[in-house]
Amino acid sequence: MRKNTRAPGNQEIERKFLVKQLPEKLNRWRHYSIAQGYLAIESFGRRHVRLRRRGKSASLTFKVGRGAHREEREIKLSAKQFAALWPATAGRRLRKLRYEIPCNGLLIEIDVYRGKLSGLVVAEVEFPDLAACRKFEPPSWFGREVTGEKSYSNVRLATE
Amino acid sequence: MRKNTRAPGNQEIERKFLVKQLPEKLNRWRHYSIAQGYLAIESFGRRHVRLRRRGKSASLTFKVGRGAHREEREIKLSAKQFAALWPATAGRRLRKLRYEIPCNGLLIEIDVYRGKLSGLVVAEVEFPDLAACRKFEPPSWFGREVTGEKSYSNVRLATE
Numbered sequence: 001m002r003k004n005t006r007a008p009g010n011q012e013i014e015r016k017f018l019v020k021q022l023p024e025k026l027n028r029w030r031h032y033s034i035a036q037g038y039l040a041i042e043s044f045g046r047r048h049v050r051l052r053r054r055g056k057s058a059s060l061t062f063k064v065g066r067g068a069h070r071e072e073r074e075i076k077l078s079a080k081q082f083a084a085l086w087p088a089t090a091g092r093r094l095r096k097l098r099y100e101i102p103c104n105g106l107l108i109e110i111d112v113y114r115g116k117l118s119g120l121v122v123a124e125v126e127f128p129d130l131a132a133c134r135k136f137e138p139p140s141w142f143g144r145e146v147t148g149e150k151s152y153s154n155v156r157l158a159t160e
Numbered sequence: 161m162r163k164n165t166r167a168p169g170n171q172e173i174e175r176k177f178l179v180k181q182l183p184e185k186l187n188r189w190r191h192y193s194i195a196q197g198y199l200a201i202e203s204f205g206r207r208h209v210r211l212r213r214r215g216k217s218a219s220l221t222f223k224v225g226r227g228a229h230r231e232e233r234e235i236k237l238s239a240k241q242f243a244a245l246w247p248a249t250a251g252r253r254l255r256k257l258r259y260e261i262p263c264n265g266l267l268i269e270i271d272v273y274r275g276k277l278s279g280l281v282v283a284e285v286e287f288p289d290l291a292a293c294r295k296f297e298p299p300s301w302f303g304r305e306v307t308g309e310k311s312y313s314n315v316r317l318a319t320e
Contacts, residue, residue, distance in 0.1 A: 075245060
């Protein structure tokens with residue numbers, strides 16, 4: 001088994017930052033609300049199964065690993081499938097508004113958390129390869145990098 | 161939140177036994193092969209998400225709790241949904257042949273394990289209510305009762 005290699009479609013290379021100041025006119029970018037909850041969380045979140053509703057579409061995602069490298073498998077769920085499983089995530093959910101901002105050929109995703117996490121704003125950038133990941137220069141409105149910090153994982157945010 | 165009450169459709173009341181001797185002419189009863197694997201196992205198996213293929217049909221099941229009382233939520237999966245998630249269960253799978261034997265208005269499910277668990281045979285009986293559960297008298301070919309014993313949970317059998 002090799003580590004740190006990229007299985008096409010299954011692994012993500014990404015960095016995560018706090019956001020010091022939201023860009024102006026944020027609403028001009030594509031945005032939508034997300035509600036997500038966790039069916040099961042194993043090994044302190046290093047392996048988990050997540051349900052997500054994004055607008056009218058729903059999905060179930062399996063993730064293992066954390067930080068810059070991880071494996072992810074996702075399926076779309078019908079409204080009926082989602083409704084049958086969603087009650088099992090009670091007490092381990094979060095809501096956020098996501099904005100998608102194009103930036104030098106990359107996509108910055110800004111998550112503005114709502115509900116009990118209101119006030120927290122996080123930016124995530126996904127990269128096509130490790131080289132692009134390393135050479136990325138954060139824009140001035142980004143704050144501290146929190147890539148791989150457990151306390152900013154969505155699993156922890158949803159359950160604490 | 162109440163405990164030990166039954167939410168219709170969501171909770172199972174069942175007992176589990178080892179099988180001393182398989183009944184004769186077992187193949188006259190309905191039977192089918194089952195392959196199952198675990199996407200995520202939380203709290204030593206007390207909460208988990210399971211994938212199962214039974215003949216040509218596939219499902220994803222959420223379970224929380226153990227023993228005579230537990231909550232269960234299940235959805236059917238398309239072949240495509242199943243195929244996308246199944247690789248994530250590598251190393252935490254088991255195979256068995258299940259026989260369904262009607263007995264005094266109840267259904268006895270016999271699981272004959274295969275592969276590395278070959279030789280293990282377990283019977284499970286599900287009850288409509290607690291009264292039926294308590295008054296059940298095991299047939300002579302049943303062995304020791306293992307209801308609630310962690311070492312005979314499918315989660316443990318699949319991962320050890």
